[in-house]
Amino acid sequence: MGDSQRLFIGLGVPDDVRKRLLERLDGWRARFPFSRWAHPDDWHITLHFIGETDADRIPAIVRALDESAAAARPFDIRLRGLGTFGTPARPAVLHVLPEGRHEPLRALHASLGAALGRAIGFKPDDRPYRPHLTLARKYAGEAPWDPALAAAETFAASWTARDVCLFRSRLGRSPMYEVVRRAPFGG
Numbered sequence: 001m002g003d004s005q006r007l008f009i010g011l012g013v014p015d016d017v018r019k020r021l022l023e024r025l026d027g028w029r030a031r032f033p034f035s036r037w038a039h040p041d042d043w044h045i046t047l048h049f050i051g052e053t054d055a056d057r058i059p060a061i062v063r064a065l066d067e068s069a070a071a072a073r074p075f076d077i078r079l080r081g082l083g084t085f086g087t088p089a090r091p092a093v094l095h096v097l098p099e100g101r102h103e104p105l106r107a108l109h110a111s112l113g114a115a116l117g118r119a120i121g122f123k124p125d126d127r128p129y130r131p132h133l134t135l136a137r138k139y140a141g142e143a144p145w146d147p148a149l150a151a152a153e154t155f156a157a158s159w160t161a162r163d164v165c166l167f168r169s170r171l172g173r174s175p176m177y178e179v180v181r182r183a184p185f186g187g
Contacts, residue, residue: 005180006169007053009065009112010044011105011161012179013133017079018043020157021096025135028082032149034094034136041175045077045098045131047109047164048116048124057120061166062181064115069164069183071111075104078158079133082150089144095132096155105131108164161185 013021018040029037050061080099086092098105109129116122139145166181 003055004052005055005058006171007050007058007061007180008046008167008169009048009050009116010046010165010167011077012163012165012182013043013045014159017157017159021135021155024155028094028135028153032094032136033139033141035138035140037136038134039175042177043133043135044165044167044177045105045133047105047112048122050116050122053120058180060119061116062183064112064119065164065166065181065183068108068111068115070186072108072164072185073104074160074162074185076158076160077105078156080154080156082135082153082155083132084139084145084147084150085130085132086139088147091139091145092137093132093134094136094139094150095134098131098133102131104161112164 021043022040025040053061078099079096081097082094083097084091084094106129113122113124117124163182163184165179165183167177168180170176170178
């Protein structure tokens, strides 16, 4: 593992939702020309990207994770439809969108950001939090991307989030992400 690890916190995707996504994946790959598709075992919803972190800081991160998880209650997540991030004609990311206002997810995001700030001086991203599940990166089509393609896709799946995970990135491997710590919600 070395002295430094690339870390982030997120929600894992349960097997039944992963299976529903896999049922659609070949069709999406055939219709949507993106150059890098995420490994299905790597699917997640990011809460905070921490980045390269000295190994001696991990215990403080775990404590912050446990603290925030203990204060949270299980909540429902409903995925519905596809979207993109980036330049409309050449999007950087194809993703699945959670439906609704995501209040419990946003509250967990805020709680974790504050706990990480106290624990390790973490500074959350300044951009608004936009929860999503990344399917693919780097649009590679010859023609400009048509946003109506993703908007026309219907997909629905849901689960009850009952824990939050600290993940380690293992760059160059597939799957790339490994759970370091799973913290159950206290409610």
